Amino acid sequence: xxxxxxxxxxxxxxxxxxxxxxxxxxxxxxxxxxxxxxxxxxxxxxxxxxxxxxxxxxxxxxxxxxxxxxxxxxxxxxxxxxxxxxxxxxxxxxxxxxxxxxxxxxxxxxxxxxxxxxxxxxxxxxxxxxxxxxxxxxxxxxxxxxxxxxxxxxxxxxxxxxxxxxxxxxxxxxxxxxxxxxxxxxxxxxxxxxxxxxxxxxxxxxxxxxxxxxxxxxxxxxxxxxxxxxxxxxxxxxxxxxxxxxxxxxxxxxxxxxxxxxxxxxxxxxxxxxxxxxxxxxxxxxxxxxxxxxxxxxxxxxxxxxxxxxxxxxxxxxxxxxxxxxxxxxxxxxxxxxxxxxxxxxxxxxx
Numbered sequence: 348x349x350x351x352x353x354x355x356x357x358x359x360x361x362x363x364x365x366x367x368x369x370x371x372x373x374x375x376x377x378x379x380x381x382x383x384x385x386x387x388x389x390x391x392x393x394x395x396x397x398x399x400x401x402x403x404x405x406x407x408x409x410x411x412x413x414x415x416x417x418x419x420x421x422x423x424x425x426x427x428x429x430x431x432x433x434x435x436x437x438x439x440x441x442x443x444x445x446x447x448x449x450x451x452x453x454x455x456x457x458x459x460x461x462x463x464x465x466x467x468x469x470x471x472x473x474x475x476x477x478x479x480x481x482x483x484x485x486x487x488x489x490x491x492x493x494x495x496x497x498x499x500x501x502x503x504x505x506x507x508x509x510x511x512x513x514x515x516x517x518x519x520x521x522x523x524x525x526x527x528x529x530x531x532x533x534x535x536x537x538x539x540x541x542x543x544x545x546x547x548x549x550x551x552x553x554x555x556x557x558x559x560x561x562x563x564x565x566x567x568x569x570x571x572x573x574x575x576x577x578x579x580x581x582x583x584x585x586x587x588x589x590x591x592x593x594x595x596x597x598x599x600x601x602x603x604x605x606x607x608x609x610x611x612x613x614x615x616x617x618x619x620x621x622x623x624x625x626x627x628x629x630x631x632x633x634x635x636x637x638x639x640x641x642x643x644x645x646x647x648x649x650x651x652x653x654x655x656x657x658x659x660x661x662x663x664x665x666x667x668x669x670x671x672x673x674x675x676x677x678x679x680x681x682x683x684x685x686x687x688x689x690x691x692x693x694x695x696x697x698x
Contacts, residue, residue, distance in 0.1 A: 359447050360683075362458040362676025363439075364493070365473070367424045367516030368538060368643065370404070370438070371673035372446050375680045379673055380446055384408035387434050391419045394433045396441075403441040412558035426535040427462040427490075427517035428469045432476060439480035447481070456683070457482040458676045462517045463489040464533025486683070490514070491521030491531055493675030494641040498665035502526060507625070507632035511618055511654065512672065513644025515539050518614050520621040522629055526686070529629055532621045536613040538644045541566050548606035550588065553596050557585035566647070569600040572611045573649035573656075607647070614644070615657050622658060637661035641671035 372381040383404030423434035500508035521531035542562040
């Protein structure tokens with residue numbers, strides 16, 4: 348529409364990777380302008396966001412696990428989908444305001460990346476939340492497609508491109524060709540499950556209780572999916588479940604790897620299922636093209652090695668895997684007029 352094109356000149360259109368752990372916002376021509384945790388601090392028992400609606404993102408994350416009785420720090424996204432609509436709306440509204448306040452009087456068009464396995468109702472919820480948060484028009488793009496575009500894969504060509512996007516709440520595996528997804532698998536396993544596995548291991552083995560932020564530090568510092576050349580150790584502090592007192596222990600990378608075995612196996616299984624359903628010609632392409640890893644979970648040491656050993660294919664981690672999906676939404680924005688009618692017909696904007 349002509350009016351939409353004219354409005355587009357005056358608005359700051361943005362792409363959003365609405366993640367379980369972090370939300371990234373990309374602006375056309377400027378790249379990533381915001382990268383903050385998907386956390387909101389509210390007054391307990393209400394949906395009133397603290398600090399006049401500003402206790403979102405980095406400010407709220409500092410409060411996770413440390414809030415007094417009157418405050419709750421909430422992560423409104425679970426397993427890649429909205430678990431709390433009002434809080435998600437408040438969070439989106441804050442991020443859109445923060446980015447858009449710098450320029451433009453016309454509200455932006457927004458492209459949001461969503462897990463490929465979510466239902467029509469869950470898609471509708473994302474669109475409604477974004478529209479109420481201030482978006483003029485909302486387009487959805489499947490996360491593996493956005494990750495493939497962001498990783499620079501030739502997704503529009505008649506050859507197979509395979510992406511494994513391991514996010515905070517979901518793992519998206521897809522084989523793409525000719526600007527569409529040929530086959531995909533979306534499983535609700537991600538970085539959060541790795542953290543939970545570490546929490547459960549320490550509780551079961553040492554009677555030590557730690558929170559999610561500390562479990563994430565353990566995962567980043569000594570976590571691995573396959574044996575390391577030089578195994579690592581670290582100190583971790585928490586609360587003793589028997590005495591109730593603070594305590595510190597030393598843990599090794601071997602035991603954390605064992606704790607992470609189950610969620611890692613879930614990722615491998617999703618990859619194998621996707622490959623089993625691939626068209627023969629696309630399977631043949633993957634011998635040369637290999638598999639590309641994206642998302643924060645791909646940074647786990649040895650994840651590329653275990654996937655390569657399981658599939659027999661070359662596995663490559665994308666450049667800057669944490670921002671692949673957000674960068675993909677930005678490229679989609681650049682090509683919105685060309686792709687909005689052809690690239691994944693399910694994701695038309697809902698008027």
